[in-house]
Amino acid sequence: MAPDRNRRRIPDATVSRLPVYLRILGEQHDLGVDSISSDRLAELGGVNAAKVRKDLSYLGSYGTRGVGYEVAYLIFQIQRELGLTHDWPVVIVGAGNLGQALSGYGGFGARGFPVAGLVDVDASKVGTLVGGVRVRSIDELPQIVQSKRVSIGIVATPTASAQDAADRLVAAGVTSILNFAPTVLSVPPSIEVRKVDLAVELQILSYHEQRRIAGGAATTAARPRAVSAS
Amino acid sequence: MAPDRNRRRIPDATVSRLPVYLRILGEQHDLGVDSISSDRLAELGGVNAAKVRKDLSYLGSYGTRGVGYEVAYLIFQIQRELGLTHDWPVVIVGAGNLGQALSGYGGFGARGFPVAGLVDVDASKVGTLVGGVRVRSIDELPQIVQSKRVSIGIVATPTASAQDAADRLVAAGVTSILNFAPTVLSVPPSIEVRKVDLAVELQILSYHEQRRIAGGAATTAARPRAVSAS
DNA sequence: CGGGCTTTGTGAACGCGTGCACGAGTGCCT
DNA sequence: AGGCACTCGTGCACGCGTTCACAAAGCCCG
Numbered sequence: 001m002a003p004d005r006n007r008r009r010i011p012d013a014t015v016s017r018l019p020v021y022l023r024i025l026g027e028q029h030d031l032g033v034d035s036i037s038s039d040r041l042a043e044l045g046g047v048n049a050a051k052v053r054k055d056l057s058y059l060g061s062y063g064t065r066g067v068g069y070e071v072a073y074l075i076f077q078i079q080r081e082l083g084l085t086h087d088w089p090v091v092i093v094g095a096g097n098l099g100q101a102l103s104g105y106g107g108f109g110a111r112g113f114p115v116a117g118l119v120d121v122d123a124s125k126v127g128t129l130v131g132g133v134r135v136r137s138i139d140e141l142p143q144i145v146q147s148k149r150v151s152i153g154i155v156a157t158p159t160a161s162a163q164d165a166a167d168r169l170v171a172a173g174v175t176s177i178l179n180f181a182p183t184v185l186s187v188p189p190s191i192e193v194r195k196v197d198l199a200v201e202l203q204i205l206s207y208h209e210q211r212r213i214a215g216g217a218a219t220t221a222a223r224p225r226a227v228s229a230s
Numbered sequence: 231m232a233p234d235r236n237r238r239r240i241p242d243a244t245v246s247r248l249p250v251y252l253r254i255l256g257e258q259h260d261l262g263v264d265s266i267s268s269d270r271l272a273e274l275g276g277v278n279a280a281k282v283r284k285d286l287s288y289l290g291s292y293g294t295r296g297v298g299y300e301v302a303y304l305i306f307q308i309q310r311e312l313g314l315t316h317d318w319p320v321v322i323v324g325a326g327n328l329g330q331a332l333s334g335y336g337g338f339g340a341r342g343f344p345v346a347g348l349v350d351v352d353a354s355k356v357g358t359l360v361g362g363v364r365v366r367s368i369d370e371l372p373q374i375v376q377s378k379r380v381s382i383g384i385v386a387t388p389t390a391s392a393q394d395a396a397d398r399l400v401a402a403g404v405t406s407i408l409n410f411a412p413t414v415l416s417v418p419p420s421i422e423v424r425k426v427d428l429a430v431e432l433q434i435l436s437y438h439e440q441r442r443i444a445g446g447a448a449t450t451a452a453r454p455r456a457v458s459a460s
Numbered sequence: 461c462g463g464g465c466t467t468t469g470t471g472a473a474c475g476c477g478t479g480c481a482c483g484a485g486t487g488c489c490t
Numbered sequence: 491a492g493g494c495a496c497t498c499g500t501g502c503a504c505g506c507g508t509t510c511a512c513a514a515a516g517c518c519c520g
Contacts, residue, residue: 019433046414065468065514083440101331176435184276203249205406210313296486
């Protein structure tokens with residue numbers, strides 16, 4: 001067992017690209033491609049070839065000069081590095097629009113993240129079936145987390161309940177959280193939190209659109225919009 | 231009128247944080263807070279105070295030394311910079327799980343991104359009502375985009391159809407795309423694309439979980455742990 | 461078996477973003 | 491009016507990530 005494997009710290013930027021490489025490699029593997037060059041991988045991934053090589057070099061020297069990378073082997077190495085050699089069951093808090101969509105989306109299970117549970121505070125929702133998953137009470141959270149060995153929680157509640165959901169997840173023993181609510185969650189520093197905020201994404205696009213238009217003309221003094229939070 | 235306002239390029243990292251500040255400022259405004267310091271704003275936003283000040287300084291010198299920032303005025307300035315002084319209607323391609331959830335989520339319209347249309351290739355879905363929005367044929371895309379002045383498109387299709395959806399959006403005249411499909415879209419360079427990939431987010435969390443486990447043994451020699459039987 | 465072609469792996473330079481530290485400006489209190 | 495406490499705005503240094511460029515290494519072919 002090579003001990004340097006764990007010691008090596010992979011830059012965040014690289015970690016966020018490894019899943020992309022992994023998906024592309026999987027597609028190529030399905031197409032019967034055995035070997036792939038960093039150039040081709042870069043083209044398919046929409047990035048720089050040098051970046052691909054540097055990213056992959058953090059995993060080790062798994063390429064063959066003059067040839068490229070063996071697809072199957074590289075897939076295995078990336079999976080191992082990302083910890084995808086086994087499943088990571090997730091629990092979803094919030095059975096609203098988003099929670100239902102996430103439960104119904106089969107892509108999670110297929111990619112190694114089966115939905116171990118879907119919980120909600122609303123008693124009227126408990127027991128209903130959503131995308132093949134039965135909604136359970138949020139009080140069952142600790143039991144679900146422990147019995148199913150869940151370490152990743154997904155917050156899909158309205159903004160107002162997000163912090164409570166996070167607190168309950170942490171109390172139940174979850175150590176990573178994917179947050180869809182537009183709020184900054186306050187959690188212990190040992191907990192890993194990632195945020196997906198659709199409004200932020202749209203507003204970034206809005207910035208570029210506005211910039212595109214405002215290229216030459218002066219900004220029109222528009223009326224300020226209503227400033228409601230939620 | 232200051233002409234440098236349009237010329238000034240705001241760093242990407244700052245642009246991605248402005249929406250966060252904006253949301254917090256809106257909340258504070260609703261709470262009756264008139265003035266806020268960079269320190270407080272940083273605390274609520276989970277970032278560094280110096281970063282807040284530097285970010286806001288790109289907009290101009292809108293703060294008052296010794297006091298802080300006037301909440302209402304700062305909201306207006308950020309909105310103006312982000313182009314949020316008017317609505318940006320969006321069109322959603324794909325009426326599956328995700329497309330339906332997005333349409334049903336009222337938060338978009340409330341934040342200035344009303345759903346101008348929801349289209350799908352599947353003729354059997356056309357005409358059905360989803361979250362108050364009627365599903366229309368994808369052939370109507372050009373008409374929707376032009377009549378409603380849509381410049382932002384959302385790709386919520388399965389992976390296989392995502393490129394086609396993007397092509398149609400671009401052909402219809404959309405200039406920004408928010409892509410939920412796990413694929414690299416190939417579009418003309420003038421088109422702004424942002425990607426939201428849930429699987430990637432989960433895999434990043436997986437990496438840290440895996441690292442957490444593997445790290446306990448012989449890895450982090452940096453921090454001395456309690457010396458027990460090795 | 462050697463030369464040429466291909467592609468990896470990486471040292472080094474560059475650029476961007478972050479965080480510190482401090483000067484400068486503002487309001488309040490005596 | 492003067493001093494003091496507070497907070498913004500920003501120059502500067504540092505670190506991370508990106509990109510270039512090239513040596514090292516493997517394959518193929520005559």
